[in-house]
Amino acid sequence: MTSADSSCDIRLTRVYDAPVALVWDAWTDLAQVAQWWGPRGFTITTHSKELRVDGTWVYTMHGPDGKDWPNFTRYHVVEPQKRLVYDHGASAADSAPLFRVTVDFHDLGERTQLELCMTLATPEQAQQTRGFIKAAGGNSTWDRLGEHLEKTVSGADVFVINRSFDAPIAIVWEMWTQPEHFAQWLPPTEFSMEFHRINIAPGGDGFYAMTNGAFTMYGRVEYLAVEAPHRLEYTQCFTDEHEQMSRHPGAPVWPETMRTLVQLTEEGPTQTRVTVRWNPHGHATPEEIAAFIAERGGMTQGWTGSFDKLEELLVRCQPMPD
Incomplete structure (x- = not known):
């Protein structure tokens, strides 16, 4: 499956x-793949895998609702630590692939x-697939990969979520750093937010209240880094x-205290990717860490x-x- 039309990608x-x-190992070692592949709440069972040109990967994804999703992959390019190209299908070798995937690994x-690029046969299929990915929380797959890699490298348990917005980076930065803006979107659904004071600068702090009419929660925020327009911690x-x-x-x-790292990346003149990294800060007990890990699904829902x-x-x- 090939296409020269970028609207198909x-x-x-x-x-x-x-x-x-x-x-690369996280992508190709089945024991690791099982820890992060798929949207949050999904697990997988691999039936067979041959990571080579013309090799296949046959697996089933198990949704949190109990539904099973059969998957079939055929590899066309396998360049260790550099590139994978494969067709992704939905059940068997004799069925037409749904799309082609190209994954490039750049050593920094x-x-x-x-x-990663998914190429569909038509722009209409690409648009339909975008909607399906969003509805299924499919992009959380790559957030789960980030969490798995962080655990592998540092041993730390983190929560990661990304979202791309159709807006220039300067405007998205304003949404995070001007209280009159982020008080409108940051609180959980049904809550309103009011700042009693705020100083968004390194060493600055803020005190706020969030209410849904039935009860009020209070919180304090302390800023560690403010580097416009790319980093807020x-x-x-x-x-x-x-x-x-x-x-x-x-x-x-x-956990008593949480640390938030917000990174803004330009994906074009009018598109910005926001990456949020959230983790317990300071001392946290094993019970608190377990509560944090167990709530990743809820965190995804809240941030979404x-x-x-x-x-x-x-x-x-x-x-x-x-």
Whole structure:
């Protein structure tokens, strides 16, 4: 399956803090693949795999709803630590492939840039597939890969989520650093957010309240790095109304303090990818780490809801084209 029409392509770029050899192994070692392949909540069973030209990978994905999804892959290019090209199908060798996948692994020393392109037969099929990927949370696959690689490299448990927005990086940065903007989209659905004070600068802090009408939560944020327009880093904890540290009102074993790293990357003049990396900060007990790991699905749902609101806000804030 080939196409010279870029509208038939679905492209994705990720940069991982791991050497290319580790990223390649995470893709090709079945024991590792089983730990991250598929959207959040999915698991896989591999029936057979031959990683070679004209070799195949036959596996079943198991959805969180109990539904099974058969998958069939045939490899066309296998260049270790450099490139994979394969056709992806939906059941057997004699069925037509759904799309072709090209994966390029770029060695950046201690980091690796992954470029993935899915090529569909027509622009209409590509658009339909984009919708299916979004509805199924398919891009969380590459977030799970990031979490797996972080665990492999440092032993740390993290949460990662990415989202690309159709807006220039300067505007997306404003959405993260101007309180009147991010108070509109950052809170959980049904909550409103109000800052009693905020100073978005290295060493600055903020104190806020979030309410849904039935009850109010308070929190404090402390900024570690503010590097416009690419990097924002801060810690966050729950407090009472007097700014005394407290626990999550619904999860008493949730880690006391969380660290958030936000990275903005230009994917073109009018598109920006946001990467959020979230992890416990400071001392955390094994019970707190376990609670954090168990809640990754809920975190994905929460951040997805916030990002949906951010997407709507970006549409309203940008000037209409002539």
